[in-house]
Amino acid sequence: MATILITHGVPSDGFTALKAHHLVIPAPLQAFSEKELLQYIMEADAVVACGKLPGHIIRAAAKLKIIANYGAGYDGVDIAAAAACGVPVTNIPDIVTRDTAELAIGLMLAVSRRIGEMNLRLRREAPETLFGMGRYMGKSLRGQVLGVVGYGRIGRQTAELAQAMGMHVIYHDPAQPQSLPLDDVLQQADIITLHCPANAHTRHLINAAAFAQMKRGALLINTARGAVVDYDALLDALDDGMLAGAGLDVFPDEPHIPTQILAHDHVVCTPHIGTNTEQTRYEMAQACAQQILDVLDGKRPENIVNGL
Numbered sequence: 001m002a003t004i005l006i007t008h009g010v011p012s013d014g015f016t017a018l019k020a021h022h023l024v025i026p027a028p029l030q031a032f033s034e035k036e037l038l039q040y041i042m043e044a045d046a047v048v049a050c051g052k053l054p055g056h057i058i059r060a061a062a063k064l065k066i067i068a069n070y071g072a073g074y075d076g077v078d079i080a081a082a083a084a085c086g087v088p089v090t091n092i093p094d095i096v097t098r099d100t101a102e103l104a105i106g107l108m109l110a111v112s113r114r115i116g117e118m119n120l121r122l123r124r125e126a127p128e129t130l131f132g133m134g135r136y137m138g139k140s141l142r143g144q145v146l147g148v149v150g151y152g153r154i155g156r157q158t159a160e161l162a163q164a165m166g167m168h169v170i171y172h173d174p175a176q177p178q179s180l181p182l183d184d185v186l187q188q189a190d191i192i193t194l195h196c197p198a199n200a201h202t203r204h205l206i207n208a209a210a211f212a213q214m215k216r217g218a219l220l221i222n223t224a225r226g227a228v229v230d231y232d233a234l235l236d237a238l239d240d241g242m243l244a245g246a247g248l249d250v251f252p253d254e255p256h257i258p259t260q261i262l263a264h265d266h267v268v269c270t271p272h273i274g275t276n277t278e279q280t281r282y283e284m285a286q287a288c289a290q291q292i293l294d295v296l297d298g299k300r301p302e303n304i305v306n307g308l
Helices: 011-020 034-041 077-084 098-111 115-124 153-164 181-190 206-213 231-237 261-262 278-296
Strands: 003-006 024-025 045-047 066-069 146-148 168-172 193-194 220-222 242-246 268-270
Touching: 003 011, 003 034, 011 024, 011 278, 034 261, 045 278, 066 278, 098 115, 098 153, 098 193, 098 242, 115 268, 146 153, 146 181, 153 168, 168 181, 181 206, 193 268, 206 231, 231 242, 231 261, 261 268
Parallel strands: 003 024, 003 045, 045 066, 146 168, 146 193, 193 220, 220 242, 242 268
Antiparallel strands: none
16 A cells, blocks of 8 residues: 655545555645655655645655646646656646636636726725726727737637637747747737746746836736746836736745735736636546556556656
8 A cells, every 4th residue: 555645735536546545645724844744755655746845855755656746837846856866747737727728818807807906996985986887997808919928738728718709819939839029929919918837937037128018008917827927027017007907826925925916906816726626626636646546556657747
């Protein structure tokens, strides 16, 4: 019987196949502390990584055979340390695609149609000052130019949904054919939506210089990673009106969010819920469980991301 460690509290129904034959150590509601991770990982044959898993914790494992990353983005896992230890790291890129794209569209609607702002105002101001045709008008998505930065699975799915709503889509992704230069996308788009991974090349990709190139009154949507955006520059762009609003699902230092961001009427925030639906969480757990079962059965799992 193998021991499987789940680093964070996630819905467990999809891990039934693992529980039937193996010892599964689930995290509490939030997550194990670093001390607890170090204690449990020493006996773990497999880890379901639902958040950060640094190298010194990976190196403490004595018999680890796989790290199954619970999501598409694996920037929180030290994949180099895992590779040095001979431990494959996997991800699940397909299952999370549709829900994250749906959230990106939802944030676009919430910001462009001022849904978040109007919800806040109705709760704290006299309603009679808010009702009335011609007051607090938003913008329709149809006819707007959507600039997709990162045209992988999620970026393409977001583009497909946006086109169905009447938007014109352009994109930047060095790995994709017919990609426009980033400067062109920033200058032409009414709304920028981010779907690129977090790495050394994309850290603060959207910075003060990028905001300066955008159309005045453009919107920014980020369902990728917080590190892709310089949040100090974002606040400056919002405060001086260069940017009309933002929809943010990810932040540089989660779960901590700058108070200025939370207080801004033209920003809609969600707590990293891109894949947080009942159906998708179940399927994510199933996929991780299958990758672990494959390794325990001596098979090569799908979607190894660290070159082993």
